[in-house]
Amino acid sequence: MLDPIQVRKRAEEEIKRADNLQRLFEIKAKYLGKEGLITLALKGIKDIPQENRKEYGSQINTLKEVIENLLREKESELKEREISRKLSQDWVDMSIPLEPLVGTLHPLTQTLSKIKEIFVSMGFSIFEGPEIELEAYNFDLLNIPKEHPARDMQDTFYLNMDGYLLRTHTSPAQIRVMLSQKPPIQVIAPGKVYRRDDDPTHSPMFHQVEGLVVNEYANFRHMKYTIETFLRTFFEKEVPVRFRASYFPFTEPSAEVDIGCIICHGMGCRVCKGSGWLEVMGCGMVHPSVLENCQIDTDIYQGFAFGMGVERLSMLYFGIDNIRLFYENDLRFLRQFL
């Protein structure tokens, strides 16, 4: 049996003398913890002779409340003391002038905004498709059937979910737009794309901007004009542009677009690998099968499409020679794009 009066005195004394929170927690454990004096005393009540049990039990319970209250009061006192100590020590001199805080937009963000701005000024609207895409939209409906070699051209990240993948290009956004909107259509679809690719000019994740125009009269000249105007506005000069016959399953005819090397101005250098030209995007007239896959009447409508790599354009515009630099967030790099 424990003597409530004695214990109370001792606890009061100890709590009074505690001068930090650590010590206070030790005291709390000593009395109220699992093996604490009060806890054990409460457990022992059942062994007290019947005639004393009630009286003793109520004394211990009162004692418990008293100690709890004392601990609580002391705790808030100590906490307050700690706060005022901190306030008096860690003060801030508001009169010291700050180094200028300069936040900047990431070069890729700057490039993307510029691309969007140019196309919006030409009457395009902006559509965003998902990065987790249906295999059917990424390939099949774009006229790339299962055994088509073009599926291997883009090393795909397949997902465990059947029928889904990480989109390998923004072209499936074309399908989503055509399935949900009626012509005339004039959209760009910017976003992240994923491929199993990793070297100084390729990253497993990068950005593309897709373009799609569908109406009753869209033709190759409209496409050429649109792309040339975009490129000259983007590079802020009269860059030479050429369209080179190429192949994409979802366009016919297809072309790749080159600009005169902006590093060597066509003389031939490391960046253009001596050719004087730099490839910047793919394009073409939307393949009739793709229009039909989206229930668009090919007797009435035709369209053109294009797709460009944002990192590539950004690297050429800013003169960046390694794609990794975009993703490392090294301040020495980022600070150059004020």
Ligand code: DAH
């Ligand atoms: N999707 C192609 C790629 O990722 C780029 C492309 C080519 C997009 C031609 C187009 C196009 O819209 O018409 O390589």
